[in-house]
């Protein structure tokens with residue numbers, strides 16, 4: 001079995017298994033939800049760009065009304081409907 005096999009199995013059994021590798025999971029606060037008033041858009045996006053699961057997160061965030069997902073703000077998702085950088 002290759003070292004990648006457990007990840008593929010995880011993805012099939014749990015579509016959000018990628019969240020285990022989310023950089024933001026290690027950081028307290030609401031940086032990724034600027035609509036809650038903490039307003040850390042630039043900082044959050046910069047961190048997202050270092051995240052190993054940014055693409056999975058961006059896909060998962062499509063259609064989400066709130067929060068920064070994969071470096072994309074809610075406003076940018078609404079405005080463009082595309083996967084563009086915030």
Ligand code: SF4
Pocket residue numbers: 021022023024025032047048049051052053054055057058068069070071
């Ligand atoms: S891309 Fe950003 S919001 Fe998504 S899991 Fe990584 S750090 Fe969190």
